[in-house]
Amino acid sequence: MKDEFEFIESIKPEKHHQSSLVLGIGDDAAVYQSTKDMREVVCVDTMIEGVHFTKDTLSAFQIGRKALAINVSDLAAMGAIPRFYLVSIAIPSEWNDHEVAELYRGMKHLAGQFDMDLIGGDTVSAKESLVITVTAIGQVEEHVELYRSKAEPGDAVFVTGSLGSSAAGLELLLDKGREGFFNEEEHQLVKLHQEPFPQVQVGRICADMMVRMALNDVSDGLASEAHELAEASEVTLIIREEDIPFHPALRATKEAVEMLEYACNGGEDFQLIGTICDSKVEELVQKGKKAGVSIHKVGEVQPKSDHPVYIQRQKGTEPLKKNGFNHFR
Amino acid sequence: MKDEFEFIESIKPEKHHQSSLVLGIGDDAAVYQSTKDMREVVCVDTMIEGVHFTKDTLSAFQIGRKALAINVSDLAAMGAIPRFYLVSIAIPSEWNDHEVAELYRGMKHLAGQFDMDLIGGDTVSAKESLVITVTAIGQVEEHVELYRSKAEPGDAVFVTGSLGSSAAGLELLLDKGREGFFNEEEHQLVKLHQEPFPQVQVGRICADMMVRMALNDVSDGLASEAHELAEASEVTLIIREEDIPFHPALRATKEAVEMLEYACNGGEDFQLIGTICDSKVEELVQKGKKAGVSIHKVGEVQPKSDHPVYIQRQKGTEPLKKNGFNHFR
Structure with a gap:
């Protein structure tokens, strides 16, 4: 046509x-x-x-x-x-x-x-x-196979950048509109929603590692992507709340429980989540640091159990549902 | 997503x-x-x-x-x-x-x-x-370059299959609806509109010819596609009305002037139009015949002139406008 x-x-x-x-x-x-x-x-x-x-x-x-x-x-x-x-x-x-x-x-x-x-x-x-x-x-x-089905028990779980900022930015935009007044922190969150930067560089670092890894992008929130990875690999993922990376602007404007909800349920951060043999995760983090991109270990892979994804919080470990974490439950 | x-x-x-x-x-x-x-x-x-x-x-x-x-x-x-x-x-x-x-x-x-x-x-x-x-x-x-810019003066112009049937079928459908009653000829035209068959085989025959050729698909009518080819190649195309192939069902139901209008202005026939050195066009036609697909010489390429496309009719030669031939003019 x-x-x-x-x-x-x-x-x-x-x-x-x-x-x-x-x-x-x-x-x-x-x-x-x-x-x-x-x-x-x-x-x-x-x-x-x-x-x-x-x-x-x-x-x-x-x-x-x-x-x-x-x-x-x-x-x-x-x-x-x-x-x-x-x-x-x-x-x-x-x-x-x-x-x-x-x-x-x-x-x-x-x-x-x-x-x-x-x-x-x-x-x-x-x-x-x-x-x-x-x-x-x-x-x-030809040798690179970063599929989400490649996670194995004993792997570390990692994510790039920070999570939840895009959803927080969207909420601000829906509340105040594009022309609304935003303070410095709010403005940063709004920009992270409006102009996300895809993590091509981290993808290439992972490709260069030449080791078995699973990789997925976090387009629909941490909960949903972690579930996809766990289900495709037939494993269980344990994610530690205290290790989830949040942007300083999000930390400055929101409570811990809200940040967790944004990270788990909110979408469009366009960060990556992956798993790599635990003995290699520090090397990966260092390679990221050298390239100016942040990579964070946030949990570990365990053999398949009752639930695909668990979130480990201060007050205990609980299943993280596919549709996310909701503090209003 | x-x-x-x-x-x-x-x-x-x-x-x-x-x-x-x-x-x-x-x-x-x-x-x-x-x-x-x-x-x-x-x-x-x-x-x-x-x-x-x-x-x-x-x-x-x-x-x-x-x-x-x-x-x-x-x-x-x-x-x-x-x-x-x-x-x-x-x-x-x-x-x-x-x-x-x-x-x-x-x-x-x-x-x-x-x-x-x-x-x-x-x-x-x-x-x-x-x-x-x-x-x-x-x-x-790697050697195949069937672009629409490849026509040269002295080439023959050819088309595949038959033209105008899809537009005629669409008109019948708009008039009577999908569940309407169609006689045998009308039914054939309706089917040609509803289930066009792309000319992959002719494309491959052209690729195998190993000679310079221009090729384009007729998705928006003969007039528009001939113009694109002429303009991209900076030549003029002369198309002879009497050589344009029409389906027997179209011939059975429409006047000559209507058939021409369907072929020139109607779209979605998904046939191919191309040019090839005149000395090679018969070989192409024969290769098509052998493979069970019809290819028809319908005109020739001339040096660029006042108008990109002319249609040669019984009563004389006239410019064929990009938006097609219209007998109501």
Whole structure:
């Protein structure tokens, strides 16, 4: 099909590609060269206005940026090097050309940080809600298998960055709106929601470790992702509340029990959760430190038991449900 | 992001892949192996309920089938071998599980004819219209460059199959509805609209010819595609009305001038248009005949002139506008 919005210059695939792998674009399909001894990694995600985002909490730039970030995070969780992206977008009449251009600018901005090229896509008219689907393609060395089914008893559980900030930022935005007044800490949380940064670098550090590891991205909250990992690997995960990393801005504005709830139930942090043989976890943490990214041991893997995930708190250990921790129970 | 419709068994990527190239799926991204001396070809297309299709003219099975067919046609136009597809779908509450399963069954049915594997995707909730985005991945030999910019003066212009049938079928469906009564000829036209068959085989014949050729798929009507080819190659195309192939069912039900209008303006035939050195066109036609697919010489390429595309009719030659031929002018 043809682009119905060809007149918007910024949405065209770039003519001058950063990557020499791109061989032909401009027809309805893109052609690129695979890399010797690398495998192809591909993922796709859809965001719908009014379901996954609204203009009330994100600018058009941030919506575009996030649509790509979700996919880059999926590539990061496979240890892949991001290479290309394609954008299929359905635009309602409520969106003007400037907003659409901003949306593409947001994607391009994030893509630039990973040398990714826009190699194709499709633009069509929508009836009322904007729908954006991004396909992202990366490459990973043949030996790398960072699947979520790779955890084994005796492994350490780790997470990257800090958790719960995005959900706290979203709550502030829903409360005050994009143009609301935010103090310094609140502003940091809002930014962490609006402009998450996918953990590609940690994914690559994991790929380079050359050891068995499980890896997953934390897109839907710690509870849900820990469950997926535990179930795919047929093990039980024990997570220690006191070791969960929180952003200083979250610590400054919320109670411990609220922070735990944001981390477990809130989504869109786009951090990584993984497991690695306990004797190797310190090496991984140090490699992260050297690269300027934080990696934290938060628990351990045990043989499969009654429940896939437990949370160890000061007052005792309790099952962590898939739909998360809720202090209002 | 997580599938919100994981309970529908049929929408999960297949566990047993036809292709040994697929290495890992089930995480949020799929991993596959590229093939030595082949390049990757990737395309994406979105179809929106109420904009690109309705349940009034297509069954859920046919909607799914067509969503994949559009993409397979794009791969065919690059001479590629279809390999994989990913499906991102936004489902409104008006669609029940059975319909969604039917939609995936339609894709799987077409995929089976080309040994394509479903390797991933995303399912989310939509507010009101179903949105389906298919990403298709194929592979093509390194030497193949069937771009639409490759036409040169002296080439013959050819098309595959027959043109205009899909548009005629759509008109019948809009008039009488899916459950309406159609005579034998009308039924054939309706089927050609509802279940188009992408010309992968012709694409592969073209790839095997090892000569310079331009190729494009006729998704938006002959006029629009001929314009794209002419403009990308900076040439002029002359198309002879008397050589345009029409299906017997279209000939039986429509006047010549109507057939021309359907072929030029109507879309979704998913045939191919291309150019090849005039001395080679007969060889191409014969190779098609041997393989059971029809290829027709319909015109020639001339140096760039005042207008990109001309149509040669009994009463004289006239410019063919991009938005098509209209006998009501």
